[in-house]
Amino acid sequence: MIGLSVFGDLLHGFGTVLDPMNLLWAILGVTLGMLVGILPGIGPALTIALLLPITFNFSDPIGAFIMFAGIYYGAMYGGSTTSILINTPGESASVATAIEGHKMAQKGRARAALATAAIGSFVAGTISTVLLTFVAKPIGSLASHFQATDYFAITLLAMVAVTAIVGHSLVRGLLSLVVGLFIGLIGLDSLSGAPRYTFGTLRLLDGIDVVIVIVGLFAIGETLHVASKLRSTPERPAVLEKGRRLRTGYLTKSDWGRSWKPWLRGTALGFPFGAIPSGGAEVPTFLSYSIERRQARKKGRDEFGDGAIEGVAGPEAANNASFSGVLVPLLTLGLPTSATAAVMLAAFQIFNVQPGPQLFEDQSTLVWTLIASLYIGNLILLIMNLPLIQIWVQVLKVPRPLLYAGILVFACLGVYSLSGSGYEVLMALVIGVVGFFMRKLDFPIAPVILGVILGPTMEEQFRRSLVISNGDASVFVTRPLSAVIIVLTVLALFVPYLPRIVARIRGTQPTRDRLTFGEDD
């Protein structure tokens, strides 16, 4: 009867999300998401970080989460627009789209590329939300059997796996992670009450608020980083060919025929990759791209590199599907698998909502409203995206100095509104400057935020395990589930070197030295 109860819960969720106020949050979220998705350098993590302080004033967390989710997947829709029209990916998840998408636009097929991206995103978003609907609760109840040692192992896996895969160097990634863990340690020890790393000041006894770290790193640091790369030659967006009447008319019959399989394959890749700690959408989009290229070659159609519609349809479906995938571990285990998910987890903590196996029992309305809002949001995006494309592109005309200055002011205001003291603002600015230099010197940011958010959880579970086992450290390897996860953690460290290892075994020269993926934002 599980299926039936899911439908009941979901219907209840739809009931809540269709409340005018919540619907408004959904529309606001996806619109904001679209806009930041279109703007290169400004991503969903930055936007949610910027809005995080404001949500303290929300009486009801549901609206905030509907909006945050909307920003996340709205950005996936928006990212494709810039990729296709001006060949500058708006989001790291849309880098693969730019390869074929911009070629299509140059050949006068911009509308078709945008349409296959938007419809593919909708199809993938909807299918993966259906998957989320049915998978989340069973995984949640599975996770309720988890013990402290398993939780310790799984937080460790999340941190290490994301660290291994983002950025260009494992050592730098691990250093970033350690910085994050250190910031997470500051304050009173939750078990013994001893002050740690407070340097004798009372201010630091409560630790550094995670919101301040997030605003500092993602809003201030990122903005300084993109602003430092201000100079660029302006682009002219590719001209949209004259539209036919109906939105389905954007795609010809053969376009539909060539698109639907990549959509489904992209969904099949995106969802599971979102769910495992791989840093979000970038891995599945590139996988989807290369799979579509191989498929096309097999059929003897070698349009890739010259504007193949499959190369847009697949990756765009994959990046949207990955979002629902990201929500699976986030909601059921409280485990973020990308930077944006980590920021969303911080939002849950602000509202004292603890994601995890109990979430579906304790916060049933919240979870199901959030899931229902994904269905609605995807529909809104499909309706808004293409007809209004000319309006969306206008945001690219905003002079960037004004934009970045505005973001910085807003970030400082947000932090000030939290505490009403200049001390926190100053702290956020210092963290922002540190974040700027980290980006400048090629240290990834995502591990820091994972360290800050997951570090305290990991420590708590670690010590709880030891208390239960009377100080016997072997519990982490004698319980099979924990042992398996720890082995996976160690293996995750080798993932970036996979091409080299495979080449060594085959006795050939590696085509790529290292698997690296840019920062997910």
Add this chain to the structure above:
Amino acid sequence: MKILVGYVPTPEGEAALTAAAAEAELRGASILLLNTSRGDAYIDARYANADELAAAEAKLREHGVEVTIQQAVSEGDVAGALLKAAAAEDVGLIVLGLRRRSPVGKLILGSTAQRVLLESPVPVLAVKVPSPHD
């Protein structure tokens, strides 16, 4: 002698181009066409693409005028770029297109034309788009 024209692919720019062509014909001068953008936004319709520059060049050649084309991003200072180009070459006249600006718009973004008019060492010919009622 050279005539410097600040060209943008808009009605104002076309008006400046027409006036510059007539002036060059009259004076037997060659034209230095400068297209630039502040370069602070991801897209800028005033930064001409290859087709638009080719069209502008063809239009001038029709008048039998020699053209040199310069295009560069001026890093936030369009007026400065025009003045620098005027100083670097043997320029005897600058031709500009004017457009109507709101006081607030001028306050926030400043006015390129005003700076060129005030700071140019050579005479400036400022052209408006012919209004449809005239």
